[in-house]
Amino acid sequence: MAQLRPHANSSPLARHAPTTMRTGEALSFSDELHLEAHRWLVNESYLLDAQDYGTWLESIAHDVHYFMPVRVTTALGAGYSTSPGMAHWDENRYSLERRVARFQTEHAWTEDPPSRLRHFITNVRTFRTDVENEIAVDSAVLLFRSRGDVNEPSLISAGRDDLLRKVDGRWMLARRHILVDESVLRTQNLAIFL
Amino acid sequence: MDTIQQVLADVRRGMIPAHIYNDAEIFELEKERLFSRAWMFVGHESEIPQPGDYVVRRVLEDSFIISRDEQGTIRALFNMCLHRGMQVCRAEMGNASHFRCPYHGWSYRNDGRIIGLPFHKEAYGGEEGFARKGATLLPAPNLANYNGLLFVNMDPDAMPLDEYLGDFKFYLDYYTKQSASGIELRGPQRWRIKANWKIGVENFAGDMYHTPQTHTSVVEIGLFREPKAEKRKDGMTYWAGRGGGTTYKLPPGDLEERLAYIGYPPEMIERMKQLWSTDQLQLIGEDAFMISAASLFPNMSFVHNWPKVEEEGDEVVPFISLRMWQPVSENETEVMSWFAVDAEAPEEFKELSYKAYLMCFGSTGMFEQDDVENWVSLTNTAKGSMARRLLLNSRMGMLNDGTPVVPALTREEFSGAGSAYVGYSEHNQRNFLQEWADHLEKPPVVAPSHAVGITNGQLDQYSSKGA
Numbered sequence: 001m002a003q004l005r006p007h008a009n010s011s012p013l014a015r016h017a018p019t020t021m022r023t024g025e026a027l028s029f030s031d032e033l034h035l036e037a038h039r040w041l042v043n044e045s046y047l048l049d050a051q052d053y054g055t056w057l058e059s060i061a062h063d064v065h066y067f068m069p070v071r072v073t074t075a076l077g078a079g080y081s082t083s084p085g086m087a088h089w090d091e092n093r094y095s096l097e098r099r100v101a102r103f104q105t106e107h108a109w110t111e112d113p114p115s116r117l118r119h120f121i122t123n124v125r126t127f128r129t130d131v132e133n134e135i136a137v138d139s140a141v142l143l144f145r146s147r148g149d150v151n152e153p154s155l156i157s158a159g160r161d162d163l164l165r166k167v168d169g170r171w172m173l174a175r176r177h178i179l180v181d182e183s184v185l186r187t188q189n190l191a192i193f194l
Numbered sequence: 195m196d197t198i199q200q201v202l203a204d205v206r207r208g209m210i211p212a213h214i215y216n217d218a219e220i221f222e223l224e225k226e227r228l229f230s231r232a233w234m235f236v237g238h239e240s241e242i243p244q245p246g247d248y249v250v251r252r253v254l255e256d257s258f259i260i261s262r263d264e265q266g267t268i269r270a271l272f273n274m275c276l277h278r279g280m281q282v283c284r285a286e287m288g289n290a291s292h293f294r295c296p297y298h299g300w301s302y303r304n305d306g307r308i309i310g311l312p313f314h315k316e317a318y319g320g321e322e323g324f325a326r327k328g329a330t331l332l333p334a335p336n337l338a339n340y341n342g343l344l345f346v347n348m349d350p351d352a353m354p355l356d357e358y359l360g361d362f363k364f365y366l367d368y369y370t371k372q373s374a375s376g377i378e379l380r381g382p383q384r385w386r387i388k389a390n391w392k393i394g395v396e397n398f399a400g401d402m403y404h405t406p407q408t409h410t411s412v413v414e415i416g417l418f419r420e421p422k423a424e425k426r427k428d429g430m431t432y433w434a435g436r437g438g439g440t441t442y443k444l445p446p447g448d449l450e451e452r453l454a455y456i457g458y459p460p461e462m463i464e465r466m467k468q469l470w471s472t473d474q475l476q477l478i479g480e481d482a483f484m485i486s487a488a489s490l491f492p493n494m495s496f497v498h499n500w501p502k503v504e505e506e507g508d509e510v511v512p513f514i515s516l517r518m519w520q521p522v523s524e525n526e527t528e529v530m531s532w533f534a535v536d537a538e539a540p541e542e543f544k545e546l547s548y549k550a551y552l553m554c555f556g557s558t559g560m561f562e563q564d565d566v567e568n569w570v571s572l573t574n575t576a577k578g579s580m581a582r583r584l585l586l587n588s589r590m591g592m593l594n595d596g597t598p599v600v601p602a603l604t605r606e607e608f609s610g611a612g613s614a615y616v617g618y619s620e621h622n623q624r625n626f627l628q629e630w631a632d633h634l635e636k637p638p639v640v641a642p643s644h645a646v647g648i649t650n651g652q653l654d655q656y657s658s659k660g661a
Contacts, residue, residue: 012545070383073286083287085548086381086533088557094505095553098415102560107410110567151388151574183286184528185385188566190558 010069010082013090017065018174020163022127022136034126037137037164040171045119045141048193051111053100056193061165061174066091068158068178068194088180088190103191110191116146117192123159133166134174141194145187154187156180158194198223202631208589208624212581215390216573220634221524228492228633229254231349233358235494235518236260236270239342240378240537246289246304253346254521258334259283259293260344263305270334270346271306276646282331293331306330324647332644341370342377343516349639359490360435364611367474368485369496369514373465375537379516380548382530383557389569390576391493391521392630394529397565398496399438399489400431400622403590408564417553417560418501419510427617430483430603434612436629438622439488439496449479456484456500457510462539476609483610489622491629493519499561503549511543513550525573531556588627591619 011017027034040059047056060066068089069082091099102108123140139160146153163175178194201211201220214220236251237260248261250273257273259282275282275295282293282302292309294301301310308329311318318324336347338355340363345355352358359366370377397404405426412418420426420442428443444452453463467475477483488496500512514535520528533551535544555562575581591599598621603614615621 013549070381073284075285075288075290078285078288083381086383087552088383090549090552095503095549098417098553099558099560101415102411102417105411105414107414108564109408109411110563151570183384185557187385188387188389188570189385189563191563 010084011065011067011087011090012085013092014065014067016063016092018063018131018134018163018165020129020131020134020136020175022129024128026125026127026138031126033128033135034124036171037126037135038124040164041121041124041137041139041162044173045121048119049117051103051114051117053103053193057097057100059170059172060093060096061167061172062093064091064093064096064174064176066096066173066176066178068180071180071183073183088185089178108191110189113148115192118144119194120144129163131165135164137162137164143192143194145192147188156185156187156192156194157182160194198634202634204585205627205631208587208592208620209585210588210627212576212584212586214576215393216525216576216581218524221521223634224521224630225254226638227636228630229348229521230639231347231352231636232492232633233336233338233345233347233352233355234492235343235490235516236346237344238377238379238516238532238534239268239339239344240376241287242268244289246291247287248283248290248304249287250283250285252520253334253348256348257281258346259331261304261306263303264291265305267305268337268339268344269304269306270337270344271302271330272332272334274332275300276308276329276331302331306333318647325649326647329647335641341366343370348641350641358436361611362435362437362490364434364471364474365432365437365439365485365488366490366496367470369488369498369516369534371469372462372536373538374469377514377534378537379532379534381532381556382517383532384528384530385557386522386526386528387566387570388525389527389566389573390525391519391527392626393569393572394519394527394565395489395491395493395495396623396626397569398440398487399626400433400440400620402426402429402431402440403618403620404565404568408568409561411564412501412554412560415560416502418499420500429486430608430614430616431619431622432610432612432614433622433625434610437488437490438612438625440486440622441483442486444478444482444484446482449475452478452482452484457512459540459543462536462543465536465538473609473611481607481609483608489626491626492633493521495519497555499550499554501550501554503546503553511546511550513547513554515551515555525577529557588620588623591615591617591621 069087072083120142125138127136141158143156158178158180161177164171165174234253237249241249242262245264248259259271259273261269273281277300280295280297282295292301292303299312303309308326334346335350336352338345429441431440485498495517497515500510502510516534517531535547608614
């Protein structure tokens, strides 16, 4: 986890975001909470592949912080590997809604024709937190994105540090910190979600 | 097969051979004759505020350490060890008193001077074999600063930056000098797109015509109220010095009301009034034009927009972004996109302005997403043999005989620098390509080579003394 920690609260827009902290070791892979978390992530990946963002938004909490800082190459021991004060995404519920609303217009040209997407989700582990009904879930995501017939496909590899909250019997995404593995992205834009 | 002279002649009459957007030979000429002598943006003072701070930036294939030394002087040092040519700094940013080459351990102060040369005496016989004194990482041929913007020029005989920018400085100030403290930069976001570098430059320089079509969706979702077709064509495009840009026409009101309309708080407006020239203030207050996108030759662009970023209320927040279209090849460009904000702006303004930037431009920006899709597609199509037969018509705003569709604004209508036309046109794209064509006709730059560690005239042929 040391890898994901440094940037965790470095966004100027994170003041209203949940501050829940994970506790203890990762849960057993047979733990009911872990199984629920894993199932939630896999189901989510199918929604993101299908660009069914309307349904996806239904499982996003009102106080969500969806954050992907810009990675930079720094010397060993520099103590940071993200660009101070700069992100690719630094979203709250409203800005995520606007992004989804745009894809739902008939004029979001960048995804017409749509990309063929496959989110591969792996390395899932789950932690209890200091808040009841909230769990922390780590995962790795590899996105394969193909556009047109012979354009070179693009790959985005990232680690994710999620906070899931149970509300009325359903898990909702309350925080997602994405640590993308490239400093210079090799994809034409981020008209996708991770 | 057309000759380069034919290509340039076509470009000069506003007819663009489509293949210039994906042509390896043209790209070689651009490297040899254009990027070799144009002033290229490498960063901003605010990115390296403290002694020892550095960022590493490329000018095409050349890597430079942009460093602030212990005395506070900013330098651009070629990132190559004087001994075997290893990169001496392999991070993108940081703070260092010196850079040590990992290969043989030569080390350099952050002003470029050699400080450590292992076994200098034993291996070289000391100063007589390798003159360490005065040896320094190779500085960029030219480094200059305007409003904190740092530019490098690879031509030792380059014209001064001030002269190069010319009247474009009038507009550069709106983006980079809203208070005496200037801007601070964050980022850049970096990503690579399979598009020719010129397309984005031309788009930002003057393409108001694409806004209502390409960016329909951002108006539909309530992010931006301005780009509706009837509004965009009321703006003017200007060309001044080596850059040009687009504007929006603002609703009736005075200077303060118009700056407030796009979201500037009173204290920021007050500082602009103190700092900007009478003409700079009148362009907004009297002529009702507000700067939006712009490009500076050859490959730097600017954006200034004012979206609605919060759910409650109707308030908009302005943001500024700077960017480089760094060519990788004839069909690939690395975009480097920075968020810029006035250093004296209130913290709350800075946060919302950052939010506005992320929602609109950059790697995730909702405007930007649709632009890049178009440019990648254009670049792909420009590759084949049919593109070599097609002359794209880039004569918008001009009749067959060369007279403009609408006359240039007069001094009574327009307080800005350069020439300006209201409405849709491609005057700016043509001005950009005119400058491009002028550069491609120049001879290649001749630059001296630098021999390191030797005293001129004392070097003997290594073979003459034998082993």
